[in-house]
Amino acid sequence: MYSSHKESIICPNCHRTFKTDIIDLIEFSKDLDLIPKFLKGDIHKVKCPHCKFNLKLERAVLIIVDPESFMIWAIPPSLKDKYREEKVQQLIELVGNYTPLLKESLSEFKLELSVGFENTINKIKNYVSMNKKRFPEDVLKIINI
Numbered sequence: 001m002y003s004s005h006k007e008s009i010i011c012p013n014c015h016r017t018f019k020t021d022i023i024d025l026i027e028f029s030k031d032l033d034l035i036p037k038f039l040k041g042d043i044h045k046v047k048c049p050h051c052k053f054n055l056k057l058e059r060a061v062l063i064i065v066d067p068e069s070f071m072i073w074a075i076p077p078s079l080k081d082k083y084r085e086e087k088v089q090q091l092i093e094l095v096g097n098y099t100p101l102l103k104e105s106l107s108e109f110k111l112e113l114s115v116g117f118e119n120t121i122n123k124i125k126n127y128v129s130m131n132k133k134r135f136p137e138d139v140l141k142i143i144n145i
């Protein structure tokens with residue numbers, strides 16, 4: 001199940017503030033309705049409630065592709081320098097706290113950092129096409145494999 005946090009955003013168009021949910025983590029096998037949005041690059045697209053302006057926020061998101069062996073931390077290029085090794089450790093803690101099941105097997109986890117949207121999509125598609133049997137039919141359909 002996905003997780004999110006609240007953030008206050010200043011609209012670049014009308015300069016008013018609004019609160020919105022920012023998605024931090026998605027699970028490929030459970031968040032089926034979020035995958036199409038993610039594949040379009042719209043997972044962090046928000047609409048200003050005051051002036052209806054659409055904006056795309058630049059935020060990292062952790063993608064649990066395969067709960068037993070593969071996750072990707074997708075980072076927008078503009079934030080690349082903010083994310084270093086110690087951040088990855090914090091992230092692992094965060095995920096472990098969120099999903100106790102993951103914490104037990106974290107040492108066996110394959111965590112990859114991925115910078116840029118295209119790069120991330122390619123990594124996910126490669127993994128899924130090599131491990132088709134591990135994914136439900138509807139996931140394969142959504143990501144078109």
Ligand SMILES: [Zn+2]
Binds near residue numbers: 014
């Ligand atoms: Zn606005």
